[in-house]
Amino acid sequence: MVTRLSHYFLRTLREDPADAEVTSHRLLVRAGYIRRQAPGVFAWLPLGLRVKAKLETIIREEMAASGAYEVHFPALLPREPYEATGRWDEYGDALFRLQDRKGADMLLAPTHEEVFTLLVKDLYSSYKDLPLTIFQIQDKYRDEARPRAGLLRGREFTMKDAYSFDYTDEGLDASYQAQRDAYERIFQRLGLEYVIVQADAGAMGGSRSEEFLHPTPVGEDTFVRSAGGYAANVEAFTTLAPEPIPFDGKPEPVVFDSPGTTTIETLVAHANEAVPGAPEGGWTAAHMLKNVVLALTHLDGTREVVVVGLPGDRDVDMKRVEVAFAPAEVEQASPEDFERNPLLVRGFIGPWTATGPLLGEDSATAIRYFLDPRVVDGTTWITGANADDAHVYGLIAGRDFTADGFLEVATVRDGDPAPDGSGPVTLARGMEIGHVFQLGRKYAEALGLKVLDENGKQVTVTMGSYGIGVTRILAIIAELSNDERGLIWPASVAPFDIHVVATGKGDEAYQLAESVIAQLEAAGKDVLYDDRPKASPGVKFGDAELIGVPQLLVVGRGAAEGLVELWDRRTGERETVPVADAVARLTA
Amino acid sequence: MVTRLSHYFLRTLREDPADAEVTSHRLLVRAGYIRRQAPGVFAWLPLGLRVKAKLETIIREEMAASGAYEVHFPALLPREPYEATGRWDEYGDALFRLQDRKGADMLLAPTHEEVFTLLVKDLYSSYKDLPLTIFQIQDKYRDEARPRAGLLRGREFTMKDAYSFDYTDEGLDASYQAQRDAYERIFQRLGLEYVIVQADAGAMGGSRSEEFLHPTPVGEDTFVRSAGGYAANVEAFTTLAPEPIPFDGKPEPVVFDSPGTTTIETLVAHANEAVPGAPEGGWTAAHMLKNVVLALTHLDGTREVVVVGLPGDRDVDMKRVEVAFAPAEVEQASPEDFERNPLLVRGFIGPWTATGPLLGEDSATAIRYFLDPRVVDGTTWITGANADDAHVYGLIAGRDFTADGFLEVATVRDGDPAPDGSGPVTLARGMEIGHVFQLGRKYAEALGLKVLDENGKQVTVTMGSYGIGVTRILAIIAELSNDERGLIWPASVAPFDIHVVATGKGDEAYQLAESVIAQLEAAGKDVLYDDRPKASPGVKFGDAELIGVPQLLVVGRGAAEGLVELWDRRTGERETVPVADAVARLTA
Incomplete structure (x- = not known):
């Protein structure tokens, strides 16, 4: 497919948005990917939607490979299931609550543990039906006290949330591992460095919990790791307590x-x-x-x-x-x-x-x-x-x-001993990019999800919950991958494969560009073609660098001799090559 | 891709759901496509999600062919733009309203005219930027007084809504026509019979408005048409008034x-x-x-x-x-x-x-x-x-x-004269499947959307609004296309291309089925394979007919001789053919 900039719904901005606190927000707005609608609530423009769709495709593929099936729940849900698990209250002000015309209490779901549990209760009744992992990619709501940092912490955001159902602890371990493996594959495909750290599972009522953090000094989460392989976020870090000391015969206070x-x-x-x-x-x-x-x-x-x-x-x-x-x-x-x-x-x-x-x-x-x-x-x-x-x-x-x-409430310091004896820890900062939880039986108990086991006995199901913030990951990639001139997308999620820029006063460059994009399109490439007849080369190059398609092809001065330039947006390398070579390389 | 029923997240139900008032609701729930979560609010199960995705792909392709660009707006929006156009009040009880933690009024958008208008105002300033048509496929909310009929009239529903922006009336006519043509292509691809009828444009403040109705006796809309080509819904029908009569010299009352x-x-x-x-x-x-x-x-x-x-x-x-x-x-x-x-x-x-x-x-x-x-x-x-x-x-x-x-408030009757002189009308019933509107300048005026024209003069933009209810269309197709045994999908939106059923006690049929599905998969077909070892042939055929994939391939008794059966779900025709012929025909 070729998309022509002369007609595309895209306007890049010269000025940073006034409310942008972080780079990703600033660049995604300036480059025409998103627009703010309310605090923490964004509209997606065509470019942003393309990146989001690519990200979702990667996640869907790895969910399918993990054996998970896709479903889709509504955002608007009744109060009762959330009342049954206590989350209607526990969520506090972070829950968007509303009433319908008949006065029934409803909410905009922040996550969907309850209704997934009820769905499985509704349809399944035997251990033979399990294990089961189902997921959705869906827009969620949290009324953050201070929605900030653009998409990094929005009030409406897209999440992939998956839930696993097993009737034994071993089954849960296996389902958990399958999702954990899928997450590793997703982040590897995205080229996103990650550390898996132990996380506190308490609030969700579960037993095992790990976070995928992208290590970065600007991260909002702090984690520790030891040379011996221990890693935990500071909330989950446990102190290695010294041995008790005998106090017989010690003087009085x-x-x-x-x-x-x-x-x-x-x-x-x-x-x-x-x-x-x-x-x-x-x-x-x-x-x-x-x-x-x-x-x-x-x-x-x-x-x-x-x-x-x-x-x-x-x-x-x-x-x-x-x-x-x-x-x-x-x-x-x-x-x-x-x-x-x-x-x-x-x-x-x-x-x-x-x-x-x-x-x-x-x-x-x-x-x-x-x-x-x-x-x-x-x-x-x-x-x-x-x-x-x-x-x-x-x-x-x-x-x-x-x-x-x-209680584990004291600050953690560089040099504190890891609780597993693997040596002193060092502190680092990271951004959460995924979370896997063993929920255990809390939700199944609260909502009565049982199945018959091999012996015909009713057993309570044990569950896992697995989340990736889709829009958050998109923002994190933008946050990590940019320079002073704009965004630099990894090829896996770039809005287009190739950005072709034609410049020059005559028709020569434009004619050559038409032949180039036709060949690229025939080879199945998604091409953004800057065919704007009146924009200056400076405007075109500036927009190309701001938009951040990793591979640029410039058709300009050398067009008469059949020469084009290949630009690598990341390294900045430029190379003049015959047009046939350029096409061959881009379609190889 | 092959999906194996032995592991799929699917349970068909023997009983009709108690709250189902219409066939589509009854069958979509029983066949495992959707589940009700609250009145008028549904979850999508894997089968349903597949049909919805196919429908959305057809719509996206025709939107792209019409020159429209895709964006995506949030469902949660601030009150102010809807206040500016009066719709915050006009929508009455049908609008889901809520407040955030800071007490700011927000809403769940029923349609998005306001924010599309503001987006274009934000980014565009010249006639050169126009025409523009942008669309989204998005979940919308309407607090219906009596949500009923399953997906036919939900409180949360997926819509494709498009908005066009022009600076001349002629431009709006052209944009309107392009969307109208796209709608015709969409319904033709879906094999969905339609009548385009004049609709009342008053409520939306516009000048021209047409509905796409699917003619069916169970439709909730009434329309009229004349042999001479006039067609309108009854709300838009206008009476051909007789000429005035002189009354000089008539007696007193x-x-x-x-x-x-x-x-x-x-x-x-x-x-x-x-x-x-x-x-x-x-x-x-x-x-x-x-x-x-x-x-x-x-x-x-x-x-x-x-x-x-x-x-x-x-x-x-x-x-x-x-x-x-x-x-x-x-x-x-x-x-x-x-x-x-x-x-x-x-x-x-x-x-x-x-x-x-x-x-x-x-x-x-x-x-x-x-x-x-x-x-x-x-x-x-x-x-x-x-x-x-x-x-x-x-x-x-x-x-x-x-x-x-x-005022046009009297009932319309068969034989009433069409207002355009094309003869007497007959009444018929239909279901709304699409709606195209010339909004004119109402929204642009209320929200201050102007551009500079060729003469450097500020002119108010004129808009169109174009909607298709995605989930509604899905329900309508299900409503039209079924028999007493279950759903019968048109191939264009069927959840799978082919449903392969293996039956028999030995391994023979299953082995042959494996070879068949491998060949179908290699040819790019989406196959649902009923490989359940313990389900009876009766259960398998019953499920297949309920699910409604139009093309069935049964591997059973004839497997030893290399024979399989091809079933046409719609016509009921069954044909025993050599397996190679069956594969050749299905992959032709």
Whole structure:
């Protein structure tokens, strides 16, 4: 097929869109691929639609190769199934809710676990029907608090979501592996570098979860990896806790005055003057037990204040905090929270007072207390004494205080040991490009999806959920693959195979170009032909570089001698060759 | 490609779905093409998705041939553009409205005139950019009061909508014609009989409008056509009004007692006793002027009572009434409406009283009065006298009463003259399969879409709008093409080219079938292969007939002798042929 620019619905823009925060957004709008309609909501212009279609074809082919069948669900769905699994509430403000003319509650689906589950329940009843993996490529909705970064995080976006159904754990493992393999093939075909990292599965209620991240310094996700092969996103990273230390015969804790030492920094300085028995190098932040007060808002709307204790050289990582307390929402405690809990003395909070435990499972208050896994039994700490201008030293975990549990909420650092013993980790950033989940039986239980097994017994089905953000991947490719002049598409998803530019005042170049594009078309190539008679060569080349078809063919000055130029958009290489050679190379 | 039924995600159902009102719904659900998710909202299963994709490919090809470019707009859109054109309100309850987390009003678009207009305004500025036709294939939303008939009238449905942009009326005519031609080619490729009828363009604010109807007695639309080539839907039919009649010297109207004659029937009977000067055959309903009281609800919520006068042998056609008064909603006047308008004496209403006009432009009341076009000046009528038990005869239009206007609201009948003089019309029923509209400048004016013309002058763009309901057409094909055993797809949109059924206890048939499907696949055919080892021949044939692939190939008893059966699903013909001949014929 040949598409002629003189008639094509395409206008490139000279100016960056005012609201573009990232390169992909800026270039996709300027080059005429997309247009914004509302915050996080975009229209697709012909060029963008072509790239999207190519991406979808690759995904469809690999889904078919994995044995998955395509279906298509509506975006508009009734409330009931999402109510049954709790997600109607859990999704909070991120769910677009509406009512129909009869007042029935409906939603625009953010993902489709519920209705896929019900579909299989509706049609299948025997273990013989399984395994089954079905997928769709479909427009989804999430009312992001701050839709930004163009297609990277939209409110309407296209996703490929797949769901697997098995009646044994081994079956789920196999289905999961098949989708994981398909994802590897998809990203390899797209030429998109990826790291598979362990992800937190908690929020979706499952057992195993991995993310495909594209490693890039501008990524919004942080992950860690060790030389020994461990990789996890920071939300899923687990701390390698030290062994407990015997504390028999250790001295009792001692309260000391510490006026004005409401920060770890000032406390360390004061401890080095006031607290005996300092180790070589003196007391450091790592010897202090920092206590952070957080406020949870539970799904039922109740607010709860909790305290987390962690070594003073660490901070809480709010992303890890969110995962740890999900589905509750978490924020730093407010002044009002402190007013309502007068036992918490700001700047001097600790799990203990001279008269007994203040926080944790034996607490004198109702406040739950959680600990970083490094605070194992027998470790000794300097921490607040829950009284104005007073701290305590020699306070021993497991003897002087206990907690309601351990939580992974502390920041992860370069050099922290990987939990699998494969050595120290390093931090890196990445963009999520895919996600595979073992959901397990949560959805099947909530919605009653059972089948008869070999023994005629009803067993609950176990499920997997597998997602690729189609429009997001498109944006990521654009984000990675560009230069100061515009986009540079990989051939696998480029809107056209070849961009032919004709220049010159006479008819010669245009006539030669017509013969070239006819040959390219005959060879099955998709050709964009810039035949605009009045556009200058500069405008044409500028548009070609902005649009970013990887292979350019320029018919201009050498046309009379039967010479054309081949330009490689990525490397910038240009080569003058006889027209027959050019066609032969492009159709080889 | 070969799809093996043993693994395919497909379950046919023995029972009809309880909520199915029409054949297409019943069969598409039973044969495993679609599943209902909410009233008027459906999921597409693999078989259904295949048919839909084929239909979309045909539409895309003809759109490309017409010179239209494909784009894709979001379903979720902001309120503002629809506010600017008035459609935010006009759509009434049929519009799905919602608010995002920030309280911004949004909608699920029923059609996209507004945002297409804004897109072109955004990118184009010169007459040189025009003409332009752009289209999308996209999921749309309409909150139907009574979603029924499966896909024939859903609340979420897939539409191909195209919009043309021109700067002259001649340009619009040409763009309109190109889309009209494309629609003809599409329906011809689908083998779908059609009639192009004039449609009412009023509601969309345009000048010319035609519908493509498939003629069928079960259609929900009524249209008329004359032997001379006139065709229109009843909403667009216009009455050929008779010439006015001179009324100089005609006698004055006479009021007469007519106790209890509150219906046309009783009035005719009474008139034949009480009214002098009856024509040959006596007074008939056609001599009575019937006055119908209607209640309009305007967009601003105000309620208005109006009266329509028409010959007593006609009724008002509520579909024509709706069009005539759009965008107001219309219903028959309620008892409360009569209470509020005590001058309207039920059963005895007329446009006149002995003391002067009661209705119409010279009315003594505020009630507007409209007339059927047949009530031309000089026609003489028997009608109500606006007093209990009293009528009047000899009342002459144009002398004794006038109206606020003529309206096309009366029923249309077989034998009514076509307005173009092409002879009497006959009524028929049809299903709408496409619609082409000249919108004119309404949207461009409301949204400020102008371009510079050849003389450097700003001119408002004129637009067309062209729609095909993709999922509706699919349902219509299913509705037309079936028998008591199941669906019968035309080859152009069948989910597979060939359905191969292997039967028999030994391996012989399955081995031969494998060789057959390999050859069919090599020839590029899409094959559904029923390889289920445990299903009986009866189940397999039943499923095949239900699914409705037009060409069946059965490998069974004759396999040992290299014989197979070719079944034509439509005609029911079965033919035993050597396997090589069968393959040769199917791949010819």
